[in-house]
Amino acid sequence: AQSVTQPDIHITVSEGASLELRCNYSYGATPYLFWYVQSPGQGLQLLLKYFSGDTLVQGIKGFEAEFKRSQSSFNLRKPSVHWSDAAEYFCAARRSSYDKVIFGPGTSLSVIP
């Protein structure tokens, strides 16, 4: 069955430290991959997406993600975290162009001053 997993339920980092959020997918072929952020009381915001091509994808707010086919992973990174980055982060995938988006369980990020 198609699925998206995020091994870390909750992560705490210090402000200014680097961040990596893990995401693994289980699909027959490489899916379309997304990272979304959901802040308290806010809607979902797309950080970045990967469809094909360069495996290192740049997104908004200083985030980037690297697609690794051999590891079925699409990890999200940020070199220096800001307090405003505290939120819920969801990795998501879509099997093909015209298909539903399936979300991973999410990783809650806390940022310590």
Added chain:
Amino acid sequence: GAVVSQHPSRVICKSGTSVKIECRSLDFQATTMFWYRQFPKQSLMLMATSNEGSKATYEQGVEKDKFLINHASLTLSTLTVTSAHPEDSSFYICSAPSGGWNEQFFGPGTRLTVL
């Protein structure tokens, strides 16, 4: 970017009543929309795919007679929770793909509380 709105943003109802939630694509047409449910501290779970002019496609385990979906126009899909019970209390989110499906745009969500 494209905007998806939802109405109402919050609703409180009594157990046994029905509640309708609207999802609108404000500046683009959407032949397909998706409905998700999100319980507190949990992820978004896809409930159904709403197709303009045809029946919705429900995910396994979602009761289609309880969660009625109507996609009557290219800009509006509605989700009606029939005979709501406290366990239906949740955050309901709709989304619509852009033309070409390069991106999905999400509504701000509707918080349903059933007393």
